Amino acid sequence: MAEKPITIVPLLSRALHRIRTTPPRIIASPPTQPRRAAVSLIIRVVPSPNAVLPPASSNPVTLSDFFELDWVNDPAARPEILFLQRENPAPEDSAMSRMRNTQEAHVAFPGGRMEADDEGGLYTAMRQTWEEIGIDLAEKDYTCIGQLDDREITTSLGKRLLMILSPFVFLQLTPNAPPPDPTPSTTLHWTSLASLVSAHAPPRWSTVAVDAASRLAPKHSTALRLIVQALVGSMEFPAIIVQPSSLPSVSPDGKPNVDILEKGILHSTRPHKLKLWGLSLGMTLDLMSYMVLAPSDARDNSEAHKSHSGSSSPISPMVQLPYQTGAEGIRMDVVAPSLASVFPRFSYPDVNFWIWVFGKRYREVVRGWETSVRGGGTNDRRINWSGSALSTFYAAVRKALVVVIVARALGILFGVAFATWWIFGQ
Template structure:
């Protein structure tokens, strides 16, 4: 076992024990929102390598315990677990028209149905339907939940659903064969936790935030803003799977055209889908990036494992356009410098997860607000408590008075980014107008000279 895995095992046991004994509070469905969804963060321990000995006709001993462990403590007390490598399961969603999360790297899960007893039951059912893994067995321990989040549109502030993440621990040395449902899931990947925590795999995802404004400003202004502002860069993790299972029955999995002229196609053709968009490219072989909603949800979990360092593992969002990026740098320089000195280590949690069109904000309970049952809509006072966590550019910020280091690192950042964008748009507008006026005068002078 690698030193990285050995350093993770004990903190992982403590974290799972803490989550199982201290569940995060239930978030009732807001007024005007009818959807709830659940996802499953599934953990397994891959045993350390051991040579397979010849059986000589005898039955192979797989060294499984006579009965599965009944607690997290009992599971981690086993020697093979202490020497193993913790891994987390991800899916790559299949390409579907109209699906805002089409092709995204995600956790298995989906919308809660009326027949589901609760949010936990929805996570178990969706996992079984999507990848053929039954979490309701003696070989799977429930290890609590992560903060429930309100998923809203970043522009209109419409609440799309309540997202409920649950944590599960598989206790067997072997895992049942996974079966991706081809209309839902393009691939399933087991990813080592040490890879998710590695600084060498941290990267960026580029998002066209002007797309959030398209419905409000019209196609012409949208194209102008996109050309001026470029894309916004968010922190991401490049996933390195230890094991992958693909939905090989998806149309296009085996190319039917193209011969040996394999190449690449532009990102706009590949990005939305988890299956090949062209006979010239096997899109399922493209790099797997974890970012946005799923990365934000898992940050509440991963950032409590070594190396406990928010500054090393995370970068502030910024833009691709050089002059806008420079303005963001200037306006946020003091804030970033001060927070970097204050929060160079310690447990921290990401309060907001975002992608190109949505955000998900964990709700911090307000003791002054009375408890509301799941069937009862959120009252005005409760809704105001939720709204205070919706701040910043496009809803990407965190609420006031954050309790975790990540929240404190981001507190006030997007307000300064807003100012930088405003200055950028004003300066670009005047610069464009000045250039147009100069060209007009130049052409007019040439015309007069010819006369």
């Protein structure tokens, strides 16, 4: 007997309703760095091949109406999210794109920088999406659900602000929409949301290695970069291996699928591994976090969650979150799952040890944040917990790197002096 399909439509409905009713955290651009950018998180529900579809003219009026449609609630319906792969990463991706493994590719969301005549972040996200992949989010096929929290894009280990990034969530309201028209250097990957949040097929977690020298040494000083790389090693960031869904060769109405035959969206030269990491992973985890139980619900369901995860956490058993890092004993999934995407581990154990030594202030910030969330989040929106956590963490990283580099340099000098004495002093 075939198993009943596992649907995540209820989780998606929960998430989108919560996003629509939750005010995002807006970060004002400082006068010294006014640059901003915006991206689009586009979600669609692919109907079952056997579903009876409504007339093209009958769009649902509200979000609740959409999730009451029969074809949406069909157990075989497949919610998907759109990622894209750029051959030439956008400037806001470049700070996170120095991957060491050339067989890996970084997936992101459509979007880009705000221009002077843009009316706001939402306009920027819609304009950039149209220009980059040919999807007109102003059409009746789509609706804007809301905005996720603003994110700070930094470089040089969090020391310098590059710009503020605003993510907007869109939902395709119709089972079929006009096909996209991506630029030649862009490949689209519609990815099943179930591959990110289903406990029956949990996401495949991996890492992305980035040379620490790319963050610490000048770009044009090859010798200095090699020295820093030898002294500090590399940083490893968590990543999800993305498995794009295969589009059928025939659309639900029986016609050839123009997405494949005309637009060439699924290229045969797909890279060995597609990895979701960095800022894109953080925004995806922000979306996933809306699928979990709210803090107020967690107190009533902690015993049920203990049976699934072994600890009381406001996390639905259906949602898989990344490994924890940065502070032992602190539940990062309670405060902000997306923070785990930007806290790296270093390849040298002594670097991680010194980060822990200097990370007392960081741990205090995260514990304060956790207390706020577990208490109902009454002051969670007023305090910039994420900014404080990131700044204190990277402050500890910078101190640790100074200690490690000085210790390595002294060790090398001592070794050279001892070898010189041993050879010439005997």
